[in-house]
Every structure is written in C-alpha cells, then in structure tokens.
Amino acid sequence: MGTWGAGNFDSDTAADHLSILTERLVSEVEEAMSGDPVELEPDEYWGVAVPCNLEILHVLASRRWVGVVLPEAATVEAWKATYLAVWDATIDGLEPAPEHRTQRRAALERTFDQLVEAIRIS
Template identity: 80%
Template sequence: MGTWGSGNFDSDTAADHLSILSARLVREVADAMAGDPVELEADEYWGVAVPCNLEVLCLLAGQPWAGVTLPDAGTVEAWKATYLAVWDASIDGLEPTPEHKAQRRAVLERTFDRLAEAIRAA
C-alpha cells in the first residue's frame, strides 16, 4: 500500500517527508511569533522569512498531496495580527516610500489571508 501512483509525492515515504518539511515551516513561524518581537521587524531575518514560509505553505496547501501539515486558520489569523503589528511599528524606521510601504503591506496581508483561506478550503 506504500505507493499509489507514479508521482514524486505518491507514496507513504513521500508523504512522511512532506509532513516533516511542512511541519518545520509551521514550527519556524510559530517560534518566531512566540519569540522576541524585535526578530519580526521588517528588516530582521524572521521579518522576511515568516512571509516566505507562509508563501511556501500556501503553495503546498494547494496541492493534492498527502502529508502536508498546516496550522488552523485561526492560528494564521493570530499570526497575521502579531506580525503586522510589529511590521507597522518598525517599517517607518526604514524610510520606505509611501508607495512601497502600502504595496508591501498589501502583499503581507494577502499572504496571511491566502493561507487561511486555503486551510479553510481543505
């Protein structure tokens, strides 16, 4: 029963591997959200990496593969509130143009929203 198709993700082992990978992405975001808010500032590592992790999770959520580990939508919404509060408090110190600031915030909002919607649809 371990293999059900010819695709790269059509086996129990592949599903296990995908579970490990996706759980790592989720754990990193959860740890960043629970850590020092300074680490989520717009120019800090987790301030950049968190949206990257969410984007990859969005891509995974849209696939028909077994093994993808995702948080619940309520968790993503709480992450969004935490992340955007830190981003809003830190972005002006980087002196972005008003246009860039508005565009980047819109992208960040959509990233969190897309993941929450994908989780609800699953």
C-alpha cells in the same frame, strides 16, 4: 497503502517527507511569533522569513498532497495580527517609499489570507 501513483508525491514516504518539511516550516513560524518581537521587524531575518514560510506552505497546500501539515486557520489569523502589528510599528523607521510601503503591506496581508483560505478549503 505504500504507493498510489507515479508522481513524486504519490507514496507514504513522500507524504512522510512532506509532513516533516511542513512541520518544520510551521515550527519556525511558531517560534518566531512567540519570540522577541524585534526579530519580526521588517529588516530582521524572521521579518522576511516568516512570510516566505507562509508562502511556501500556501503553495504546498494548494497542491493538496497527502502529508502537508498546516496550522489551524485561527492560528494563522493570530500570527497575522502579531506580525502586522510589529510591521506597522516599525516600517516607517526604515523610511520606505510610500508606494512600496502600501504594496508591501498588501502583499503581507495577502500572504496570511491566502494561507487561511487554503486551510479552510482543505
């Protein structure tokens, strides 16, 4: 169709761009999840970047733009189990304040769960 509106994301080219962007975010998470679990620890790059990627994917999914490519809900649920297992096993070694530990874990759970919900309703 080419262009279907005046918005920044209302064209085939924009949809192509979004698919490239979202596929990259998903690929990064896939690689992190299949790599060395040490890289997912809370003080490591992917331990921080994975939830960031998931949050960005959720924001894009919530806009319902054409071209947003998301993983299957079951995949995100498996990522959640893997990620939180690493987080739970290593967070206490960083000696977080108990309140921060509780709040951060809730934020992480919410990050995975909101993406799963967005996938299911899309």
